[in-house]
Amino acid sequence: MGTSRQITEGQLQDAKAALQVRVAALQQAGQEPTKFDRDPVWRKLQGRVRQIQSRLRAISGVEAVSAELAQRKIENDARKVAEAAERKAGAKKTKAKGEPAKAGAKPKAKSEDKPVKKEKAAKPKGEKKD
Numbered sequence: 001m002g003t004s005r006q007i008t009e010g011q012l013q014d015a016k017a018a019l020q021v022r023v024a025a026l027q028q029a030g031q032e033p034t035k036f037d038r039d040p041v042w043r044k045l046q047g048r049v050r051q052i053q054s055r056l057r058a059i060s061g062v063e064a065v066s067a068e069l070a071q072r073k074i075e076n077d078a079r080k081v082a083e084a085a086e087r088k089a090g091a092k093k094t095k096a097k098g099e100p101a102k103a104g105a106k107p108k109a110k111s112e113d114k115p116v117k118k119e120k121a122a123k124p125k126g127e128k129k130d
Helices: 005-028 033-038 040-097
Strands: none
Touching: 005 033, 005 040, 033 040
């Protein structure tokens, strides 16, 4: 499981603070801001900030998908409850009328209406082959 947004944001603040300390040191040494990318420590700290920002973007994407999924689940549950209530109300109405409970269901066939099954002729058992 990944880190939470709060932890990642804390890491980003720490990385930015470390980068600012290095920038201040470079400026104090008289280096121009356009030449900071030549300093290996600055590049490392800048890369760390970019990595953490990338992770925050990924966390935002996951949170968006999770929120959408939760919303769909709520809508789906509400729809199922409504359908169940509708079916229950519909079943009570049809039972009161004396019709079959299920829509499209046919009344049970009487035993007289059933087709007669054909009997299979008994086959003589053959001899075993050696």
